[in-house]
Amino acid sequence: MQEKRRPRILVTNDDGMFAPGIKALVEVAIEFGEVIVVAPDSPQSGKGHAVTLSQPLRLNKVNVFPGVDAYECSGTPVDCVKLAKHIIFKNQSIDLCLSGINHGSNASINIIYSGTMSAAMEASLEGIPSIGLSLMDFSFDADFLVAQNYTRHLIRNVINEGLGNCNLLNVNIPKLPADEIQGIRVCRQAKGRWIEEFSEALDPRGQKYYWLTGRFQIEDEQSDTDIWALDNGYISVVPSGHDLTMHESIDELKHLENITYAIT
């Protein structure tokens, strides 16, 4: 055990370096290893799995967390992970990626829109065990103490036991005092979607603009989902991957193979 080097841990998020959530995460991460922080230099909520292809990227070292190397990146959360791995860690192995702690839920379909989860997913694609963490509290003054406590236990467990065939956990934490949290549920992503609405208005030049808003609609009644867990006071942990294939539809749609090229 003495010869084992300390784990190398990458911490990132989508809210940027000055979000209270990333500070809470760094405070826990440094208990476990050598931490490097690479976070976006502007808010990147809802950026999904976007990468920056048509622009150059900048990386600036900043002094934010005492004793921890931290870098602001001009790109998306996924860009942060790519730059961290290749430029900062110089392709040395990274033992753990932690993304968050996000302000607001990334349960259900939100995993697809979330910059926080996309950063963790990008790291997991590189083979790095990764945890994306979200607290269901949008307040700047959110209390992260309970979230930090469970995060600490999860990190310890993942470092000691690994994640098996899975490289990615989507962890959502309800806004509850410690004694009201019912525990952890390992569960599946609930079916749900956003019912969009657009706030429509005129700019000072009289030109119309639209601003995206909406509300989440759950379309899943079962008790083995992340939404059920959160609604019932549990922390949800969804083992997640990258395969979007609907395997059960492959046979059902085999008839499409009968299509042949033909002049119509």
Next chain:
Amino acid sequence: MQEKRRPRILVTNDDGMFAPGIKALVEVAIEFGEVIVVAPDSPQSGKGHAVTLSQPLRLNKVNVFPGVDAYECSGTPVDCVKLAKHIIFKNQSIDLCLSGINHGSNASINIIYSGTMSAAMEASLEGIPSIGLSLMDFSFDADFLVAQNYTRHLIRNVINEGLGNCNLLNVNIPKLPADEIQGIRVCRQAKGRWIEEFSEALDPRGQKYYWLTGRFQIEDEQSDTDIWALDNGYISVVPSGHDLTMHESIDELKHLENITYAIT
């Protein structure tokens, strides 16, 4: 049959209104119904499932395709679909969404980074049968005739037969003459990832910048994948969804439920 209204078809892409691929797609789509085009006003390759939350969105009617209503949108491909549904179609049902034809492959893990596929996925989340189409030819002068022919057959099939429980097809077409295409394979997303590289240089002010580049690495040898199909001259059709849960890992990670809150 006479009373049935013509299908309402939304066409979008991630390369913008003047990409040859969207013109090729519109030409086929108008054979099947009432087409409305909503496409980004700037290139949006690699934008994944990003949505625009911190900016207003603009929508401008443009005259690009004779007899077809077309709108440029200032946002991402996913924004285009959301605005199309709520502002342009005014929440009337849309019968089909076609996204593309993209210049370059969206097979394997590229579905996660692709603006083309994310637009189709967003429409599928709204319950709209959706097809994302890509031709493996980056040239502006790419020949879309073969792609158009197969697209025509696919659209006819989807309009007549539906997609069953699936709402999303990821279709990739190799760059081959018609007589060298071996047919269609309905298959799964291959495991693979990008090996990133960063081109590193100094700007005119002497500041360092990084530009993302890389190469795709297949990590899947089996013959039931999209990459195998494309490598062997087939058009790949992957029935796709939105569930990122690794269901087989839920039991394996149940031990995480033993974690309890504790002062450490």
